[in-house]
Amino acid sequence: MNDDRDERPNVQYGDRVTIHGGSGNIGIQHNTGPGADQALPPEVVVLFARLAAVVTELARDGRLREADRQSLEEALPVLTSPAAEEPRSRRNTLLVLAGVAQSLGEAAAPALGLANQLLALLSG
Template sequence: MSGNNPRFHVGDQVTIHGGHHNVGVQHNNGPVGDQALPPEIAAMFAQLAAVVAELARDSRVHEEDRQSLTEALPVLRDPASEERRGWRNTLLLLAGVTQSIGEAAAPALGLANQLLALISG
């Protein structure tokens, strides 16, 4: 992904610095390991994981919603182990669940929407 967000790129990138008969492509198929995640994205996932974990323990939240929040935590805590599509699916799920919870989930909803905007370009 490139285009409007130069801080986060997924996909092929080709750079040629002079020469003749150049052949070669660097394949960037997505994050591999913690180093591949931009620090800003990793920090936002960590912050969202902390907010969601707290919300998942809140007894005022309906049990089914707490279960959905808990199921999202592995992706939030270790996004580098998941493909970008998994991030998007998890964030969309969180956006829906947190929106239905209401005011108590506003910080989680805000972070999920920010991350969705960043990864969607």
């Protein structure tokens, strides 16, 4: 009888916990979402609100390509409630906005400036 168990890869999904001794061990704390201590500073929230207003106005510009307008509109939920979003989602949204704004030229300069300012604040 051939036993193939030794040839299988050692793959682990989920939590792995080993406890050696101690007392009062009651579980695992997962820190997976924004908590009260991870709130955005008020000046960052104000900048997101300003960017949301600029993007809303820019999305109404009749000269925009439909794809650009759609990108701007898809960014609005993140801009209007940034504290509810994961940091990665906020960053990705700002990067997309900066790219769209840069391609639009002078008309989108305020959006580009705000997006870049927020990116600098959030990454530092």
